[in-house]
Structure formats: C-alpha cells, structure tokens
Amino acid sequence: GESVGLHLPTLSVQEGDNSIINCAYSNSASDYFIWYKQESGKGPQFIIDIRSNMDKRQGQRVTVLLNKTVKHLSLQIAATQPGDSAVYFCAENRLGRGSTLGRLYFGRGTQLTVWP
Amino acid sequence: GAVVSQHPSWVICKSGTSVKIECRSLDFQATTMFWYRQFPKQSLMLMATSNEGSKATYEQGVEKDKFLINHASLTLSTLTVTSAHPEDSSFYICSASRTNTDTQYFGPGTRLTVL
Numbered sequence: 001g002e003s004v005g006l007h008l009p010t011l012s013v014q015e016g017d018n019s020i021i022n023c024a025y026s027n028s029a030s031d032y033f034i035w036y037k038q039e040s041g042k043g044p045q046f047i048i049d050i051r052s053n054m055d056k057r058q059g060q061r062v063t064v065l066l067n068k069t070v071k072h073l074s075l076q077i078a079a080t081q082p083g084d085s086a087v088y089f090c091a092e093n094r095l096g097r098g099s100t101l102g103r104l105y106f107g108r109g110t111q112l113t114v115w116p
Numbered sequence: 117g118a119v120v121s122q123h124p125s126w127v128i129c130k131s132g133t134s135v136k137i138e139c140r141s142l143d144f145q146a147t148t149m150f151w152y153r154q155f156p157k158q159s160l161m162l163m164a165t166s167n168e169g170s171k172a173t174y175e176q177g178v179e180k181d182k183f184l185i186n187h188a189s190l191t192l193s194t195l196t197v198t199s200a201h202p203e204d205s206s207f208y209i210c211s212a213s214r215t216n217t218d219t220q221y222f223g224p225g226t227r228l229t230v231l
Contacts, residue, residue, distance in 0.1 A: 104211075
C-alpha cells in the first residue's frame with residue numbers, strides 16, 4: 001500500500017552536531033512534502049516544505065533534500081540545540097489528486113534527542 | 117501569521133457525555149480544516165476533512181455520527197465527540213489551511229480523557 005515511513009524511530013545527537021532525519025515514501029506521484037516538529041503535548045509545528053520540482057530547499061538552520069529517484073526525503077538540522085528535541089514527522093501532500101486533494105499522509109515520526 | 121487555536125486544551129468527562137472541541141484560525145481565513153487524532157507515541161491519523169459551508173468528508177472507519185464536525189465559518193470548526201467512551205480518550209488536533217492545497221497549520225491539540 002501507499003505509505004510515508006521513516007527509517008529510524010529514534011535519533012540521539014550531541015548539542016552542536018548536525019542531525020539528519022530520513023523519510024521514505026512510496027508514491028511516485030507525490031507532489032509536495034512537509035516536515036513538522038512536534039514537542040510533547042503540543043500540535044505539530046511547520047518547519048519547511050518542498051515541492052516535487054525541487055531537490056533542495058534551505059531554511060533557518062534546516063535543509064530539506066528530496067531525491068525523487070529513490071523516493072527519499074531528508075531533514076538536516078545544523079548545529080542542533082536542546083530545543084530541537086522533539087518528534088519530527090514528514091508528511092506528503094498529493095496536490096491535484098481529486099478526492100485526496102490536500103490530504104496529508106504522515107510518516108511514523110522520529111524522536112530526536114539532543115544531549116548537552 | 118497562520119496561528120491556529122484549540123479550546124479546550126484538555127478535558128476530562130464521564131463516559132456517555134458529549135464533548136465539543138473548537139478549532140479557530142486566528143489570523144487567516146481557512147477554507148479547509150482537518151481533524152486528526154493521535155495516540156501516544158504514534159503518528160497523526162486523519163479523521164475528517166471539513167470545507168466551510170459543506171459537510172465534512174470522513175476517513176474510512178471514522179464514525180460520522182460519533183464525531184460530528186461543523187465548519188460554519190471561515191475561522192471556526194468544531195468537533196463534537198458524542199457519547200464518549202474511554203476508548204475515545206486521545207489527543208485531538210486540528211489543522212487549517214487557506215485552501216485545500218495550501219500548507220496546513222496545526223492547533224496545539226486537545227487532550228480528551230474519558231473516565
């Protein structure tokens with residue numbers, strides 16, 4: 001079936017190191033991808049998005065890479081800080097797909113823990 | 117901009133009662149709102165998609181008579197859990213977007229505990 005999954009359920013890094021969180025998706029027709037950060041007991045917070053006509057997009061301390069050939073998405077966080085500790089979800093949004101228009105398909109999530 | 121609020125942030129109720137959760141887009145008009153539920157250490161599960169002025173579209177397996185959704189204005193959607201039971205205890209999260217293809221912005225969630 002169709003799925004958006006994550007390779008690693010947990011990731012521990014030391015403060016100041018770079019973090020890379022990976023995500024695989026199975027539908028080659030996916031158009032749009034979003035990374036969300038969710039802290040404990042809170043709703044998901046938008047981090048960065050990328051459309052399928054791009055392979056890289058940068059934000060503040062974050063970079064998203066999209067490899068459509070292998071259907072892989074990654075989120076890179078530079079100089080990771082304790083405040084980055086959270087669960088990170090990738091989500092897939094299939095634009096222009098009729099009844100699924102706007103529907104987000106979420107991955108399992110990766111728990112990022114940053115050690116001082 | 118793009119702030120979404122939910123009320124209440126948590127609620128405890130007795131089994132058999134109904135609970136209403138509000139979702140508001142504070143600084144933008146949301147044509148589309150989505151309702152999710154999330155169990156501990158799990159991902160978000162979409163329950164329904166709501167377009168302003170239309171009936172909600174429910175995901176397979178979600179009982180529309182149990183989870184009543186109203187989206188009467190461009191800034192407010194409500195989810196009513198009717199005759200709640202302990203298995204309905206969960207974290208309910210809404211999201212809102214300007215259009216159904218725009219970025220979804222999430223509310224802070226509502227923790228429902230049914231005794």
